[in-house]
Amino acid sequence: MNSQATFWIPAVLRALLLLGAAGAVAYFWGLTAGLAAGLVFFIATSGLQLFYLYKLGLWLDKPESERMPDGWGGWTEIFARLYKLKRDDEKNQSELAEWLTRFRQAMSRLPDGVVIMDDVLFLEWCNPISEKHLGLSLERDKGMRVTNLIRHPDFIDYIILGRYEQPLNITLKGRKLVIHLIPFENRRQILVTHDQTELDRIDAMRRDFIANASHELRTPLTVINGFLEIALAQPELDAATRQDHVRLMAEQGKRMQNLIDDMLTLTRLESLDSPLRTEVVRIRPMLEQILQEAKALSSGKHNIVMDVDGPDMKGNTDEMRSAFTNLVSNAVRYTPEGGSIHISWINGENGPEFIVRDTGIGIDPEHLPRLTERFYRVDKSRSRETKGTGLGLAIVKHVLLRHGASLNIASKVGEGSQFKALFPAELAVHSVS
The missing domain is CATH 3.30.565.10 (Histidine kinase-like ATPase, C-terminal domain)
Structure with a gap:
């Protein structure tokens, strides 16, 4: 039996039952009594339907607080299906809330900042890293326009002009940030912030290290090469002067050796392939x-x-x-x-x-x-x-x-x-x- 038959077959049977009851009254007590009985049965049935419609209306107004009403006849099936739909909806809402919680937990653990905005740039959600990067507060700023919260001219131009093909590089609150804006669904946008400060610092340290190491090695090499050129150009140098030059070259060579030894020591200490042996x-x-x-x-x-x-x-x-x-x-x-x-x-x-x-x-x-x-x-x-x-x-x-x-x-x-x-x-x- 299909779902439609579940409703119309009982209704037809009840209608036939009422007609049969009215006919029986007319047969025993006359046509007038039969018509009166039929009218009474019709009014009672209509009142019952109106009562259940009223109960249904009360529940629809407050489905989360009102208890699902019990029914009779076809209303039993109606209320049963509504109850099932309500349970399914609650289950879906619970699963959606669980996935949303997991999503926010995952976003909160990201090393980058994540800000979710609607299509008119009002803040909907942001993770703790973005609060740190941009000076936002989800508790305080939710529902406010992001361009009113972050008043950096380059940031505002980037957001308003909509040129999102290239990321924005700005310095904000002492941090060098790389900002991407990604359209998300039809009415939302995701703002992603990446802190470049430490990478820039490490890159600067690397450049300084190379420059300083080159400088430190160049000085003793210059001294050694200078004395060697003198030795080649002036083979007649007296023994005392030559000995003094050799001594100074030995000192500079020792200085280079110490520098190289220290550089190798540092490299070993920093290497992940060199665990501490205790x-x-x-x-x-x-x-x-x-x-x-x-x-x-x-x-x-x-x-x-x-x-x-x-x-x-x-x-x-x-x-x-x-x-x-x-x-x-x-x-x-x-x-x-x-x-x-x-x-x-x-x-x-x-x-x-x-x-x-x-x-x-x-x-x-x-x-x-x-x-x-x-x-x-x-x-x-x-x-x-x-x-x-x-x-x-x-x-x-x-x-x-x-x-x-x-x-x-x-x-x-x-x-x-x-x-x-x-x-x-x-x-x-x-x-x-």
Whole structure:
């Protein structure tokens, strides 16, 4: 039986039943009584239909709050189908809400900003990254026109002119952003923002690294080539002068070797193919060796003392020695004759700490954030005098990062500096003496 028969067959049967009942009354009590009975049956049936229509109207006005009414006859099937449609609609709404939640969660985890606008640029939704990039707030700005919220002239021109084939590159709130606008459906648009700041910074660092490395290598090469040209052009040079030239070339060659060694060390530390190989680092013998090297570098010009009152630790001995040696040798190089240097290894509140304090020339606060950049020099002329490669603190930073540690720098011009390497407590090995 098809769905239409479900409705008209019971209706025909009820109509035949009423006619039969009216005919029976007319047969026994006369035609007038039969007509009266038929009228009563018709009025009762019509009233019942009107009652169910009223109940249906109440439910249609508030389907979410009113209970689905029960029915009789054909109304049973009508209400059953409406109930099924309501359940299907609720299920679809629930699935749609679940997919929308998943979509928003996925968009919220994207590294790029996503803004959904309608066709007249009113904000409908945005993820947290776009709030950070563009200064928006979904809670505060929803329903407002995006061009009223972001008042950058280039951004407004890009949005209004509709030239979306090429992305827009702007600097907004100190960030270099790449912005794409993508039409979405008929009445929506998606704005995607990508933060280019870090990539630009890394690219600038790469260019600076190449330029600085070339410069640092060119200087000793120029000296060596100059002396070699003199040797070729003046074979009659006396032995003392020739020996002096050879000594200077050897110094410059050593300088190039140190620079190349530091560059290779940095490359290895930064390489993902070079995982940290840990062992128990015996701190006291390592620091005693570093102390002797520092005194040799100082040549008795400084008062250098050391305290070791901390545990051994898990880490890489060669990397730790490289980092600690760089910190100590820097203190020696940048402390004037007669100054003092204090080296200490302690068990701090949050883990082992390696501290180097000096009474050196000190560093202006504006330079502190950039000290660990490759080839960054506070005083270039002073750095050349001390024969540093400009990579020492960069090496220190990467060694500490590989060990989950951090570097804290405090300094005052003319009073000295303190470099403190802070290691996680879980690296401490208290059982090894």
